[in-house]
Every structure is written in C-alpha cells, then in structure tokens.
Amino acid sequence: MNVLSVQSVSVSYGGVHALSEVSLDVGQGQLVGLIGPNGAGKTTFVDAVTGLVTARGRVALDGQDLTGLPPHARARRGLARTFQSSELFEDLTVTENLQITADRPSWWRALGETLGRRVSPDSAATQALSALGLEDLAHASAHQLSQGQRKLVGVARALAARPRVVCLDEPAAGLDTAESAELGRRLRAIADDGTSLLLIDHDMSLVMGICDHVVVLEFGKVIASGPPAQVRTDPAVITAYLGASAAQPTAASQQHGGTPSAEGPSKVATTTPEPS
Amino acid sequence: MDQILLFAVLGLGQGALIAGIALGVVVTYRGSGIINLATGAVAMASAYIFWALTSGFFGFTLPTVAALIGALVAALAIGVLIEVAVFRPLRTVSPLAKLAASLGILLTLQATVLLVFGTQPQQAPSVLPGETVTVLGITTPADRFLLTGLVIAIALALGALYRWSRFGLATRAASENEQAALLAGLSPNGISLANTLLAALVAGLLGVLAAPIVQVDSITLPLQVVPALAAALFAGFTSLWIACTAGILIGVLQSIVYFLSTQSWFPTDNGNAMPGLQQLLVFVLMVVALYVRGAGLPRRGEAVEQRLPAVPLPERLLRPALLAAVVAAAALVVLPFDFRQALTNSMIGMVIVLSYVVITGYVGQISVMQLAISGTAGFALSHVAIQLRVPFPFDALGATLLATLLGVAAGISALRVRGVSLAVVTLAAALAMEQALFGNTSFGGTAGVSVPPPRLFGVNLGPGADFRGLDGNEPSPMFGFLVLAVTVVLGLYVAHLRRTGLGRRMLAVRSNERAAAAAGVDVRAVKIAAFAISSFIASVAGTLYGYNFGSVSAARFTALAALGLIGFAYIGGITMVSGAVIAGLMSTEALLPHALDKWFGIKGTWALLFGGVSLIVTLIANPDGIAGAGHRRRAAKRAARAAARVSEPDGPHPEGEHHAPAALDTTEVAS
Numbered sequence A: 001m002n003v004l005s006v007q008s009v010s011v012s013y014g015g016v017h018a019l020s021e022v023s024l025d026v027g028q029g030q031l032v033g034l035i036g037p038n039g040a041g042k043t044t045f046v047d048a049v050t051g052l053v054t055a056r057g058r059v060a061l062d063g064q065d066l067t068g069l070p071p072h073a074r075a076r077r078g079l080a081r082t083f084q085s086s087e088l089f090e091d092l093t094v095t096e097n098l099q100i101t102a103d104r105p106s107w108w109r110a111l112g113e114t115l116g117r118r119v120s121p122d123s124a125a126t127q128a129l130s131a132l133g134l135e136d137l138a139h140a141s142a143h144q145l146s147q148g149q150r151k152l153v154g155v156a157r158a159l160a161a162r163p164r165v166v167c168l169d170e171p172a173a174g175l176d177t178a179e180s181a182e183l184g185r186r187l188r189a190i191a192d193d194g195t196s197l198l199l200i201d202h203d204m205s206l207v208m209g210i211c212d213h214v215v216v217l218e219f220g221k222v223i224a225s226g227p228p229a230q231v232r233t234d235p236a237v238i239t240a241y242l243g244a245s246a247a248q249p250t251a252a253s254q255q256h257g258g259t260p261s262a263e264g265p266s267k268v269a270t271t272t273p274e275p276s
Numbered sequence B: 001m002d003q004i005l006l007f008a009v010l011g012l013g014q015g016a017l018i019a020g021i022a023l024g025v026v027v028t029y030r031g032s033g034i035i036n037l038a039t040g041a042v043a044m045a046s047a048y049i050f051w052a053l054t055s056g057f058f059g060f061t062l063p064t065v066a067a068l069i070g071a072l073v074a075a076l077a078i079g080v081l082i083e084v085a086v087f088r089p090l091r092t093v094s095p096l097a098k099l100a101a102s103l104g105i106l107l108t109l110q111a112t113v114l115l116v117f118g119t120q121p122q123q124a125p126s127v128l129p130g131e132t133v134t135v136l137g138i139t140t141p142a143d144r145f146l147l148t149g150l151v152i153a154i155a156l157a158l159g160a161l162y163r164w165s166r167f168g169l170a171t172r173a174a175s176e177n178e179q180a181a182l183l184a185g186l187s188p189n190g191i192s193l194a195n196t197l198l199a200a201l202v203a204g205l206l207g208v209l210a211a212p213i214v215q216v217d218s219i220t221l222p223l224q225v226v227p228a229l230a231a232a233l234f235a236g237f238t239s240l241w242i243a244c245t246a247g248i249l250i251g252v253l254q255s256i257v258y259f260l261s262t263q264s265w266f267p268t269d270n271g272n273a274m275p276g277l278q279q280l281l282v283f284v285l286m287v288v289a290l291y292v293r294g295a296g297l298p299r300r301g302e303a304v305e306q307r308l309p310a311v312p313l314p315e316r317l318l319r320p321a322l323l324a325a326v327v328a329a330a331a332l333v334v335l336p337f338d339f340r341q342a343l344t345n346s347m348i349g350m351v352i353v354l355s356y357v358v359i360t361g362y363v364g365q366i367s368v369m370q371l372a373i374s375g376t377a378g379f380a381l382s383h384v385a386i387q388l389r390v391p392f393p394f395d396a397l398g399a400t401l402l403a404t405l406l407g408v409a410a411g412i413s414a415l416r417v418r419g420v421s422l423a424v425v426t427l428a429a430a431l432a433m434e435q436a437l438f439g440n441t442s443f444g445g446t447a448g449v450s451v452p453p454p455r456l457f458g459v460n461l462g463p464g465a466d467f468r469g470l471d472g473n474e475p476s477p478m479f480g481f482l483v484l485a486v487t488v489v490l491g492l493y494v495a496h497l498r499r500t501g502l503g504r505r506m507l508a509v510r511s512n513e514r515a516a517a518a519a520g521v522d523v524r525a526v527k528i529a530a531f532a533i534s535s536f537i538a539s540v541a542g543t544l545y546g547y548n549f550g551s552v553s554a555a556r557f558t559a560l561a562a563l564g565l566i567g568f569a570y571i572g573g574i575t576m577v578s579g580a581v582i583a584g585l586m587s588t589e590a591l592l593p594h595a596l597d598k599w600f601g602i603k604g605t606w607a608l609l610f611g612g613v614s615l616i617v618t619l620i621a622n623p624d625g626i627a628g629a630g631h632r633r634r635a636a637k638r639a640a641r642a643a644a645r646v647s648e649p650d651g652p653h654p655e656g657e658h659h660a661p662a663a664l665d666t667t668e669v670a671s
Helices: A042-050 A071-076 A094-102 A107-114 A123-131 A147-159 A177-192 A204-210 A228-232 A235-242 A244-257 A264-271 B002-032 B039-055 B064-087 B095-117 B143-164 B166-176 B178-183 B188-214 B225-234 B240-261 B277-293 B318-334 B337-362 B370-387 B394-413 B419-437 B477-497 B501-511 B513-518 B523-549 B559-572 B577-586 B591-600 B604-621 B625-650
Strands: A002-013 A016-027 A031-035 A056-061 A079-081 A165-169 A196-200 A213-218 A221-226 B132-135 B138-141
Touching (some): A002 A042, A002 A196, A016 A031, A016 A042, A016 A196, A016 A221, A031 A042, A031 A177, A031 A204, A042 A071, A042 A079, A042 A165, A042 A196, A071 A079, A071 B513, A079 A147, A094 A123, A094 A147, A094 B501, A107 B501, A107 B523, A123 A177, A147 A165, A177 A196, A177 A204, A196 A204, A204 A228, A213 A228, A213 A235, A221 A235, B002 B039, B002 B143, B002 B225, B002 B240, B039 B064, B039 B095, B039 B188, B039 B225, B064 B188, B064 B604, B095 B419, B095 B559, B095 B604, B143 B166, B143 B188, B143 B240, B166 B178, B178 B188, B225 B240, B225 B277, B225 B419, B277 B419, B318 B337, B318 B477, B337 B370, B337 B477, B337 B501, B337 B523, B337 B559, B337 B577, B337 B591, B370 B394, B370 B419, B370 B523, B370 B559, B394 B523, B419 B559, B477 B501, B477 B523, B477 B577, B501 B523, B559 B604, B559 B625, B577 B591, B577 B625, B591 B604
Parallel strands (some): A079 A165
Antiparallel strands (some): A002 A056, B132 B138
16 A cells, blocks of 8 residues: 555646646655656645645545645654755754654643653654764754755654655755765665655656656656656656757667666766756 | 814824834835834934923023924934944844844833933924814814825835835845845945934934824833834835825824713723723734734845854753752842842742743744733732632632633734734733723722732731841741742743753744644644743742732833843843843842942933843844853853863864764664
8 A cells, every 4th residue: 555645736826836736656665756857846746745835636644634634733644854955943953853753742741741750762863863874963953064964864853753754855965976875875775664755856866776666747747757767768857857859869879779778868867957 | 973083183193103103114124124113212212302402401492493403313313323233233133133122222212211301201392383274164283184294295205215216126125135135236234224214214203293292201102113013014014105004094093092982981990981992902903914914024035044042951950940049048038128129029020031931032932911911910819819818829820820821812812923023913912901901990000909918827928927037127038938939940840841842842943833843843732832831930920029019000011111021031041041030130120220229329210221232232242141151151161171081082073073872772774
C-alpha cells in the first residue's frame, strides 16, 4: 500500500494555476524524486500536501484521509517536511530544534512538565542527529550554523518526528558535490530503513542516482513519471529543461548509441543553468 | 436631531486632530516602517511650546503667527531628533523593537513636557478665527470647519506628493521593498528622514490648531494616538485618504456618543453617564478594522535579518533563587519601613513583568492588556472578598481565576492578530478597560475599592500584621514574605518553563509560525497556553497590589502605566527572569526610584524620563537588556575557559564546539 497518496491536487492563486491535477504516490521505503524547472510548482506541491496552502484534491497518509486537516495535525500523523530556506527555530539549539518535532505534546503532559515533573528525553532526536552525522552540532545554537549545516539540521528535524514520509525541499542546495553525495547515501539509507521520502532537488546526479521513481513537473502539471532511467531520456523532460532544440539531437544520439549511457543526459542536465 | 448634528459638527475638531495624527502615523510607517506611538506626543509637545511662546512662559511673548512658526520649527526639530537618534540606528531591527522604541520616544517626550511645563493643563489661544457660522439651522463655531478643511487639504497635498513627485515614488518603492529600493540607489535614510519630518510637521500643526478645542495636557493629547491608530488600521497603514476620513469620522462618532450619554435614557453609573464609551468605541472600531482589512500589516522587504532578543536556557535555577530569597527576606526585616514598602512594590512589579516575559519574551507577542488584567483581578478581589465574604486564600484564587479567564478569552479572540497589530489593538483594549471598567463605580472607580487584609487561620499576613520588622513600623514584613514567596515560585516557574517542551514550542512559534506548524506544533494551542500563563501571573500580581495598599484604584492600571512597564521590561531584559527582577526594581515606587527620590531628591518624572531614554538606548545598544548582556558575558567567559581547557591536551577544537557527546549509541546508517 502507498504511504503517501496524493490525488489530483490543484492550487490556484487568483487566475494563476500553480498546480493542476497533480497526482503522486510514495510507497513504503520508497525514495521518490520530484523535479522540474524553477517555478514548476514543486514547493507549492509540498505546501499543498502539508496543508500550508489551501488546495483542492485528496491527500492520504497510510490510507487515512488528511484533506482539510491543519498543518500541525498532518505533521503529527507522520507527514514531515523540510523547507527550501531551512527555516530553523533560531533561538533554540540544534537538539531543541529536533525535540520540537520529537515531542508528542498534550495539555496534560505540558502542564505536568511545567510544574516540574521530569520527562525523559525522546531518543528520536539523538537518532536523527546520528542518522545525518550531526552529533557534533547537538548543542550549537541554530543561528550559528553554516548554510549547509542548516540544511542537514532541517532534514534531521523532520526525521526526529519518526515520520512515515518526509518531503525534502531542496536539501542539497548549498552543499558541495561531495557533501551532496554524502547526503544522498544517508537519504538512501533512511529510505531503506523504511521511512518514505519525497525528494525535490535540482542536483540531477543526486536525484537520478538515489531515487526509485521520478516525477517531473512543468507549469504545475506532471509531464513525465517513471524510473530515473526512463525519465532521463523522456523527450518532454529534455524539452522542459533544455528547450525544444535540445530534444532532437539528444534523442537521436541515444538511438545511435543503442543503450542509453548512464551519465550522458543526466550530466547535461546537471551542468545546464536553471531556466529562470 | 439638531442636537445630534450640532455635536457631530463639534466633533469635527477632535476628528481633525485624530485625522492629523493618523496622517502622521501613516506617513511615518510608509517612510520608515515604524508604527510611531509618539505621534500624538509630538502634537502635544508643539502645542505646549505654542502655549509657552504666546503666554510668556519663557519670559517673552510672541505674536500668534510667530509663535505658530516657532512651534512648527520645534516639531521639526523633534522630528530630526527622533529620526537621527532613534529611527536611523534601529532601521534593521524587528518591528516589535521599533514599536518599543517609539514607546521610548513617547515616554521621553511626555516626561520632558511634564518637567518643563508642569502637570497643569493649559489653555492655549486659538489661531483660527472665533466666529460662528449657521449651517442647516444650527449655529456652530467656524473653526471646526476650517480645521477639517485644513486636514483634508493636507491629506490631498500629501497624496499628490506621493503620487506625482519623485520623492513620493521613492517612498512608495521603499515601503514596498526596502532592499530593492536600496539596490536601486535610493537612500532609505533620506526617505525616512523626509517622511518623519512631514509627519512631525502635520502632527505639530494639528496639535497647535486643535489644542484650544481639546485642551492641552500631557495625558489625553499623547493618547489621541490610539483613535488615530484605529484610523490608520482602516487605512491599512497605506492610504492617506482613508486615514484622514476615518480619523474625522471617529472624532464625530465620539462626539455623538458623548451627546447620547447626556440623554436621560442613557445607562448611568451612580447618577453619571457610563464612563469610557468613547474608548470602547475606538476599541470596537479597531476590531472591525482588523476584520475588514485582515490582521497583517503591509510588509517591507527589509534589508537585514531581524532577530528578537535571545532567550538563553537557564542553567541553574534553585541556587540563585534561594540566594535572592534569603537576601530579600533579610532585607524585609532589616530595612526601614519606606524601603520595606519599596521592596514589596518591587517584587509585585517583578511578578507583573514576569507575565511579559512569557507573552512577549517567549512567544514574541506584545500584549499591552496584561496590566489591565491585573487591575481586573484586583477589583474582582475586592468584590469577592467583601461582597461574597470569601476567605483568604480562596478570594485571591477566585479573583485570579476570573481575570485569567478574561485574559484567555481575549487571547483566543486575538489569535489571528499577531505582532505589532496585537500591540496596537491591546493598547486600545487597555485604554477601554481603564475608562469603561475601572472608571465605573459599580466595578472599580477612581476613588478605589477596599480590600481586606489576607488572614490565614487567624494570622494576619497583610501589611498591618503584628510583626513589624526592626524599626517597628508598618508595613509588616509578613506581607513582604508572602509576596516574596509568590515571586520566587512564579519566577522559578517561568524560568523552568523555558526548559520544558511547551517553552521550546513557544520559542518555535516566536521564530517562525509556518515552520512550527509544519513541525507538528499547534500554534493556536501554544498561544492560548501562553496567554493563560501570562494572564494568570498578571492576575496574581493584581491581587497582591490589592493587599499591598488595602485598596485598588484605577490609577495604578492605566494604559500609560502599562506602556511604562513594557519599557522597563525591555530595559531589564524581556526574555529572562533575571530581567524581570531588574525591571521590577526600576518600576513605579520600587526600590530604585525610591532610593533616588530619598537620597538625591530625584522625583518620579525624572525616573520616567530616565526610563524613556534608557529604553531607546537599550534597544539600540543592547537589545537583550541588562540581564541578557550579563548572561552573554558569563557565557563568553565560560566558553573561553572551556576552550583553554580543551586546547591544552589535544589541540584546538573546531568552532569552539567543546561539548560533543562523548559516546552516542550511534546507529550509523550510511552505506
């Protein structure tokens, strides 16, 4: 059964259709990539799924309908996310940032805790830190971190909730190639441990290298979806990223070479500047 | 009907003043992003200077026109001073800090006027002709129409300036996106200065012209900024035209309400008309404006990240708390009676500032209402104890519970409103409660209502208890002990709160509501909890006030007093319990002002001036307050010591990160 199932979600701002009828499924332990040129609606999709923007359509987690629930209720049922600009809680330490999501608060528990009852810290926070190799930063204050560290702490914060699925909004932006590859290995391991991931990123070698399934958005619509090898050679995708003129020669060269080389087109896509 | 029309026309005078101040507020906001609570105070200052110049206060008398010019020059000078000394250095701080800075200006201006001109209200001569005109069969003074026409002309002129001049274009650009305007080569400082001067000029002019109609005094005139803020809210802090119209209409409505209150059918309170309905009207209008316009203010793309004061984790709680408690208990016994009273007042001040630590320090919401909630608890205590004959401590508990419920209800209805808007609307609420609730003799009354002393098992715990300390005078240290116990318990509670999950969630909400919601934090529930805790603490302080003086009177819980307390809280350090302790020592009739008065003869007004100036200095030089600066120094010293210790055995550590967990049961998952 699918862990996250999104059916025909649409978002419009006034007359602008930011997303139209986007459907997407993420299975247990699956790592699904969501790519597309800038402005394609990737972040809007995550906002819609997590309830931060109002959207039409249906969102279900483990078969439970989440439609209409406020963001925090969705998060508590196991739908975690990170932000593109890694919006950490600046006044808290890294560990405290993680405890925010690890805690399962109730009125009663909060009252007892403020009156001095001891609460044993949840191990989820320390586990999430070690899953991303951030143990050394545990007591650092969030506003002291570098941009790359902030990204990783953002991912760890999402994992500390022990979520069913995490939507990662460009976690590798701002990381160098080696760090990005390292993050990729860790994400793959997290998915193999059973936490489903939806990964948005512009680093094509990262997305193509670790994802089980890739969905491509353009202008708020799904234009391609399938395993990375298939998406990579899809003419519609190449047109979206490189323009119509690029689609022909690339497709032709692949026909010439028989089996498409693993690096070829993905390398092209990686080194191409983003159409803005 | 003629009567209503007459009062409507008479209200135009007040309306023009409100509209003028509202224009000043909007112009300042567009120019510099600051909601300037001191706009009314600028009007007051120039009205006083005009009065002084025409009445020979400075030893010479000027003709009216020269005095008018002199007053306007003074308004411009105040504008330059505000811009250069306050707005410019605070260009990049958070909107809340900017609001607090304008509060500092308000306190400073008010104290200066009080010190220079005294507390006596003054009647300035009228600049406008004193003739009357007859319109629609009623005879009214012509100055009302002239004033209204003038304010409309000013609004039109300003509108034209913004629409068609290069300066106006630059202002609009900067108010939409300061960063982009900066990159396009516009100078935010120049734009802000020009707009601040314009605002000062308009407010000063209206202050001088309308003062003869509304009387010049140092309390009502600065507080005319509250109805002006309601008008500015209707205008979304952008539209000059709406601000002007709404301001005039508010003045007219207030006048009509005043007329209605003279009618025989109007509800009365001990033979007088119900008080405070004009303030209540302003509050209701603000609520309407927030619902009509939405709770958000237009945002500017400010150039720099805007951090709020840091909220450090308290390391040790019990030891400093016990130490302070022992010192305070000894002081209560040893000190002479006047200092004993001042110490008790200080501790009650600490308790009320603790309520600001929770709501403003931890959650980042300024609620001016908290002192009014204290007042509600104090008055409720009198009723519960005297009329219902409930014994101590249940009378205090009942009153506290009642006022807390009121605070929570207010908090729930304000959930949509946040940040600066919340400060503005709670200021109006505080003013409305001050006038309508505390001014009403069936609940409060300016004369005060009495509160019986607290007695437990026949032992008097109040200020009149038998045990009288070393000098044998009232107040008894017994009551001091009671207040001390409450202060220590609540202080520990608030400090401990920072270490709990709820405290972490409060800080998460403070730094980013969206991210907090996405992280599973119920933002509404956290805010309600914060309002509940803060209101509870404020209510406890209110009951202590009541026992302290044996009576409760409206004068202690005014909106201006609340603004002053917020100022002291900022100076002390609004995010820390130690900051609340410092703020409490500085508050009204507390140890510091008492000592200054007794030893150096420095009166309360100087303390107000000192408070206003040091609030501004604090915001510019040391935004974490005195307590925050102390904490930073200690932390830096500790870090340096630890770094020295670490670097000796095994070389330098990266980034001074010295307490990495030694052994974690790492589940290394990397492939």
